Amino acid sequence: MTEIAQRARLFVGSYAGLFGLLAIRFDTRWLRFTCIGLTVLGIGLMAHIVFWVAGRTTEAEPIQLTQVEDAGADVSGYLATYLLPFLTVAEPSVRDVAAYALFLVIAGLIYVRSEMTQINPTLYVLLRRVLKVSTNAGWSGYVVARSSLKPDDVIDVVPLNERVRVEVRKGVQKT
Amino acid sequence: MTTSITVTVPADNDRLTLVVAQPGSTRLRGFRLALDKNVAAALREACGTTVREISVRSEVTYAADVSYDVATQYLAVPAALLATPEPLPAGTDARQPAGHRDATTVETDPEARAILNAGSSLELLGATELRKRAFRFYAAIVGNDPNNRTSFVSRWNPYRASFAGRILTVYGEQLHRVTQPLLVFEPTFDMIVTSEGIAVLDKDAFEQIFRDITTMRNRVPVWTKQVVESLPLTEESAEMIRQASGKARVAQRLRALFEGGTLAGRKLSVSQLRDEMTNQGLAVERMIQGQQLVLTEDDVPTILKLLDEGYWKGWLTDVAWEAGSKSKRQS
Numbered sequence: 467m468t469e470i471a472q473r474a475r476l477f478v479g480s481y482a483g484l485f486g487l488l489a490i491r492f493d494t495r496w497l498r499f500t501c502i503g504l505t506v507l508g509i510g511l512m513a514h515i516v517f518w519v520a521g522r523t524t525e526a527e528p529i530q531l532t533q534v535e536d537a538g539a540d541v542s543g544y545l546a547t548y549l550l551p552f553l554t555v556a557e558p559s560v561r562d563v564a565a566y567a568l569f570l571v572i573a574g575l576i577y578v579r580s581e582m583t584q585i586n587p588t589l590y591v592l593l594r595r596v597l598k599v600s601t602n603a604g605w606s607g608y609v610v611a612r613s614s615l616k617p618d619d620v621i622d623v624v625p626l627n628e629r630v631r632v633e634v635r636k637g638v639q640k641t
Numbered sequence: 642m643t644t645s646i647t648v649t650v651p652a653d654n655d656r657l658t659l660v661v662a663q664p665g666s667t668r669l670r671g672f673r674l675a676l677d678k679n680v681a682a683a684l685r686e687a688c689g690t691t692v693r694e695i696s697v698r699s700e701v702t703y704a705a706d707v708s709y710d711v712a713t714q715y716l717a718v719p720a721a722l723l724a725t726p727e728p729l730p731a732g733t734d735a736r737q738p739a740g741h742r743d744a745t746t747v748e749t750d751p752e753a754r755a756i757l758n759a760g761s762s763l764e765l766l767g768a769t770e771l772r773k774r775a776f777r778f779y780a781a782i783v784g785n786d787p788n789n790r791t792s793f794v795s796r797w798n799p800y801r802a803s804f805a806g807r808i809l810t811v812y813g814e815q816l817h818r819v820t821q822p823l824l825v826f827e828p829t830f831d832m833i834v835t836s837e838g839i840a841v842l843d844k845d846a847f848e849q850i851f852r853d854i855t856t857m858r859n860r861v862p863v864w865t866k867q868v869v870e871s872l873p874l875t876e877e878s879a880e881m882i883r884q885a886s887g888k889a890r891v892a893q894r895l896r897a898l899f900e901g902g903t904l905a906g907r908k909l910s911v912s913q914l915r916d917e918m919t920n921q922g923l924a925v926e927r928m929i930q931g932q933q934l935v936l937t938e939d940d941v942p943t944i945l946k947l948l949d950e951g952y953w954k955g956w957l958t959d960v961a962w963e964a965g966s967k968s969k970r971q972s
Contacts (some may be wrong), residue, residue, distance in 0.1 A: 525681035527658045527673075527761035528787045602787070603762030620787060622656060626673045628765040 473578040482508025493556040524624040533600040649690040671756030672766035705897035708966035716841040751849040791831040796846035864895035871904040878936040885941040
């Protein structure tokens with residue numbers, strides 16, 4: 467899968483909650499079902515990453531952490547985009563739908579072309595945390611962690627992309 | 642020196658990181674490749690095959706000019722001998738006096754080892770980024786402690802087939818074109834790098850990966866300096882050696898002399914040189930003028946070989962021989 471496709475997948479996953487809210491808000495039938503579909507797809511993609519790719523198919527590697535920082539604050543800022551559903555009307559006109567779609571396209575472009583890929587509220591819904599870490603051998607990035615981590619912990623991870631890795635269960639050694 | 646490097650077959654639950662190293666214009670760059678568990682299992686098996694291959698061979702301690710039987714022996718480079726030196730300040734005495742060949746060091750390119758040490762923290766290389774990249778080696782880095790992993794290294798560009806522009810196909814019911822980048826790996830590795838040292842099956846691979854003379858060129862002045870200061874040279878001859886040191890084969894000879902400690906702390910006299918050159922049938926009258934050694938460009942490799950004890954005469958036939966490689970006598 468190309469980097470762009472990977473990021474697009476993360477984007478859809480990260481906005482799964484937003485699509486869910488839109489589904490609740492919209493009365494228009496086709497819009498509601500479209501948003502429900504996107505919600506299910508987004509959650510499914512994230513669940514696939516967290517429970518399938520990370521755990522079963524990809525070879526894990528050990529890393530030792532030297533710095534750990536919670537990226538939760540960044541996630542909170544990201545949640546501001548979730549206000550969109552509360553600005554919508556229940557039965558939007560064609561122009562309203564075009565405006566919402568344009569907003570999502572712009573948000574998607576920014577997401578795919580920036581470092582926002584690691585900010586993903588849906589991962590928190592799946593009981594994961596996003597931590598900003600550095601390793602003893604010089605890598606810095608984000609780890610989708612199963613629990614809180616601290617410096618000197620050795621964890622097994624699988625790569626999601628260059629900047630994001632997912633912690634896997636087996637072989638966790640904590641100091 | 643008796644040495645032993647412990648190598649073990651990787652266990653199924655040992656984590657494996659696959660890295661590739663790309664030579665750049667000034668330095669070696671390492672990358673990580675993401676891999677699925679089936680590929681990891683196959684590479685782990687190749688690691689196991691390499692360990693088993695080494696375990697049935699006898700060990701020979703590495704030296705730059707060592708000879709060994711590639712079918713029954715492997716080379717051991719103990720960690721105690723490995724050196725990743727920085728250039729010495731001018732005027733520093735590079736080596737302490739050494740009376741015998743056991744006092745060797747083996748200088749290595751620090752970049753290759755840094756890549757192996759970084760392992761799972763290296764940059765991830767995506768499939769789309771493979772285009773137009775040639776790799777000097779790949780390595781499977783195995784182990785669950787990121788600070789103490791074992792590296793299985795192969796001098797092979799796994800991307801060679803795709804990189805060369807060949808038409809790649811896979812044969813099922815019919816041939817299908819392979820459009821994704823294709824990476825091909827060897828069934829065994831050339832060497833194993835552990836905290837105890839390096840066990841080498843392929844000496845050329847070790848030389849090219851860890852001791853490539855072009856990546857160690859900042860060390861050449863240090864090796865040259867020791868030779869120049871050990872000989873009673875005219876200024877022109879000293880300059881001749883410095884200029885010749887730009888050639889890879891001469892640089893390798895200079896490095897071998899330095900690492901072997903042959904000249905460490907020694908200042909050779911004209912009479913010593915005259916005697917040995919006479920014994921070996923070299924052009925003494927031309928090369929020794931007055932109390933100094935006068936060399937042409939062609940004489941430099943000859944003198945370096947003489948210093949490295951690479952000439953001798955048959956005791957029965959008086960035939961003059963020169964050594965291509967040497968193996969230290971065990972008794």
